Amino acid sequence: MNEEYKREHVFGLDYGTSDFKFGPITLGEVPEVVENRGYFVDSSSLMSRLMGVRKEIVVGRDVPMFLESREELAKRMVYPMRNGIIPKDDERAWKVIEELTKYALEIFAPEYDDFQGFYAVASISVVAPRYMYERLFEVFKEMNRGRVLIRAATIIPQPLAVAIAHKTPTCTVVESGHGNTQVCPISMYPVRDAVIALNRGGDAANILTAEILKDAGYGDLAKEESLVRKIKEEIGLLPRNLSEAIQFAKSNPDKVRASLKIPGTRVKIDLEDLSWTRFLIGEYVFNPGHEIFQSYFARGMPRPGDVKIGDTYFYGMMDMAEAVITSVEKCPIELQPYLYSKILLSGGNFGWRIPRGLESVATTADLKSKEMLVEKGIENVEVVVTGDPKFSVWKGCIVYGYAVPIDYEWRWERMEGWMNVA
Amino acid sequence: MLRDSGPCIRVVCKLRSGDSDVEALFRALEAGEWKLAGPKLSKGEFEAEILSSSLEGDEVIFSLRSANPEVLEDFSRAAIRECWYIEVHYHLRAEAAEKAAENLGIKLGEKRVFRIKEFGVQLKVESFPAARALTISYRVGWGELNRNVMKKIHEKLINTKSPKSLLDRIMGWMK
Numbered sequence: 001m002n003e004e005y006k007r008e009h010v011f012g013l014d015y016g017t018s019d020f021k022f023g024p025i026t027l028g029e030v031p032e033v034v035e036n037r038g039y040f041v042d043s044s045s046l047m048s049r050l051m052g053v054r055k056e057i058v059v060g061r062d063v064p065m066f067l068e069s070r071e072e073l074a075k076r077m078v079y080p081m082r083n084g085i086i087p088k089d090d091e092r093a094w095k096v097i098e099e100l101t102k103y104a105l106e107i108f109a110p111e112y113d114d115f116q117g118f119y120a121v122a123s124i125s126v127v128a129p130r131y132m133y134e135r136l137f138e139v140f141k142e143m144n145r146g147r148v149l150i151r152a153a154t155i156i157p158q159p160l161a162v163a164i165a166h167k168t169p170t171c172t173v174v175e176s177g178h179g180n181t182q183v184c185p186i187s188m189y190p191v192r193d194a195v196i197a198l199n200r201g202g203d204a205a206n207i208l209t210a211e212i213l214k215d216a217g218y219g220d221l222a223k224e225e226s227l228v229r230k231i232k233e234e235i236g237l238l239p240r241n242l243s244e245a246i247q248f249a250k251s252n253p254d255k256v257r258a259s260l261k262i263p264g265t266r267v268k269i270d271l272e273d274l275s276w277t278r279f280l281i282g283e284y285v286f287n288p289g290h291e292i293f294q295s296y297f298a299r300g301m302p303r304p305g306d307v308k309i310g311d312t313y314f315y316g317m318m319d320m321a322e323a324v325i326t327s328v329e330k331c332p333i334e335l336q337p338y339l340y341s342k343i344l345l346s347g348g349n350f351g352w353r354i355p356r357g358l359e360s361v362a363t364t365a366d367l368k369s370k371e372m373l374v375e376k377g378i379e380n381v382e383v384v385v386t387g388d389p390k391f392s393v394w395k396g397c398i399v400y401g402y403a404v405p406i407d408y409e410w411r412w413e414r415m416e417g418w419m420n421v422a
Numbered sequence: 423m424l425r426d427s428g429p430c431i432r433v434v435c436k437l438r439s440g441d442s443d444v445e446a447l448f449r450a451l452e453a454g455e456w457k458l459a460g461p462k463l464s465k466g467e468f469e470a471e472i473l474s475s476s477l478e479g480d481e482v483i484f485s486l487r488s489a490n491p492e493v494l495e496d497f498s499r500a501a502i503r504e505c506w507y508i509e510v511h512y513h514l515r516a517e518a519a520e521k522a523a524e525n526l527g528i529k530l531g532e533k534r535v536f537r538i539k540e541f542g543v544q545l546k547v548e549s550f551p552a553a554r555a556l557t558i559s560y561r562v563g564w565g566e567l568n569r570n571v572m573k574k575i576h577e578k579l580i581n582t583k584s585p586k587s588l589l590d591r592i593m594g595w596m597k
Binding site: 003023029107108110166167402404405 | 432476478515534
């Protein structure tokens with residue numbers, strides 16, 4: 001096996017909390033994306049046998065074709081990475097990871113004879129414990145039962161992948177996906193003792209969007225999670241200053257009015273005089289402690305709570321700037337200015353846009369974060385939203401796999417290098 | 423699902439082992455008026471990004487967003503001074519992939535590798551039907567660059583050549 005072969009067969013696998021992004025180096029800049037979930041089919045049922053369903057578990061794009069009632073959905077659908085951590089003994093979750101990995105590799109594994117497996121670079125949460133690394137390597141070994149799909153593998157934390165993709169050795173990475181947010185200072189390697197995890201991501205904004213839809217008379221739609229997510233992405237706005245944005249919306253209702261038609265359906269949503277609530281969606285991601293959200297909590301909307309998973313605390317209500325400051329202040333004082341001077345925002349939760357006509361009140365994730373940090377007295381802040389924030393982890397996996405030579409073997413003490421699994 | 427249907431072009435510069443290095447390559451690009459700023463290179467309105475380089479320093483990957491064949495050729499002409507050869511990779515998705523497959527006379531519906539000779543250069547074409555993706559790569563050196571092969575292949579894959587109107591053709595013939 002030579003270096004040239006490896007460079008042509010690097011394969012990135014980003015196990016996000018909601019989406020699984022994957023693909024070989026040959027895909028260019030955009031990976032394939034499927035939901036990080038698996039559906040356990042009731043293979044004992046008569047209908048399954050009649051229909052010739054042989055699979056125990058379905059992943060990828062075929063999942064919607066096997067869905068049953070809502071009650072069954074809750075029992076049979078497994079989202080293995082909801083918090084970024086899979087419990088050691090959660091065999092169903094590990095089974096989903098195994099199936100998803102196989103699904104991804106088989107889409108791209110070439111049929112020619114001289115194919116001897118991919119060089120797989122996987123990326124998982126920075127708070128993932130060591131047993132997840134061990135188990136994932138086991139999963140990769142399992143992939144080679146029939147034919148060799150993986151020659152060697154390595155695993156890197158998601159924030160490090162972001163830093164690699166942007167060639168920034170000293171920075172603070174804020175990775176915010178569907179289920180959680182990781183704030184991780186990086187000084188060549190992730191400063192693990194300084195990592196702050198938040199128990200909220202895009203899903204928190206989805207929950208608020210569902211409440212807004214209920215208030216606007218669309219309670220029936222609020223139950224459909226993927227639809228709510230789509231509505232959030234279409235109508236949600238991030239305010240520069242929430243009070244001023246609401247005031248603007250109330251005095252300029254036509255400029256802020258949100259009306260949306262779901263393609264391929266008869267569903268049309270119009271928030272009418274509640275269109276000002278569009279600004280709440282973005283604010284909630286950055287600052288759920290704002291007093292305006294109390295009324296939602298009082299009416300039963302779940303408050304993002306502090307939880308302990310494994311050895312890691314996930315904070316629920318800490319605002320985004322506070323999380324960055326708390327994380328950076330755990331690092332040596334000499335390093336802190338450098339960490340503030342390069343903050344990389346990555347993940348689908350930072351893709352806020354400014355619609356035309358709302359430039360004075362709406363903002364983007366980088367500007368919002370910078371303003372919040374400046375308000376708390378931090379100087380010389382530079383915040384950047386990574387290009388294609390959803391894919392920067394996958395891109396980092398590809399860059400890492402390409403650069404690390406094949407003879408650099410995995411070392412547990414440094415958690416880097418290639419583990420031969422073939 | 424997110425799809426990028428625009429072409430993504432990567433240029434892989436294979437450096438001459440022993441007597442060239444990454445810094446020499448950057449100097450050659452600067453001599454070709456490509457300005458280097460951090461991981462980005464620019465010339466006028468066009469940009470390239472340094473995507474990665476091998477730890478051995480024998481190979482550098484650049485990503486070009488521009489679908490302009492002149493830019494691709496200009497960039498490669500500057501880089502080839504320090505390179506053993508250059509590999510060009512096209513990563514096409516969705517409609518762009520289907521169009522390129524049609525232009526090359528192949529079908530996207532089958533996962534396989536095709537070897538196709540165009541303008542004296544061997545193209546390696548990999549199709550991934552499940553992802554509606556097509557990857558095309560080929561190698562060039564001085565000789566191919568001097569024959570404007572890159573531009574011709576680019577036009578074949580992306581179909582950028584502006585079709586002449588009937589009037590243009592008639593007038594051209596009359597001249």
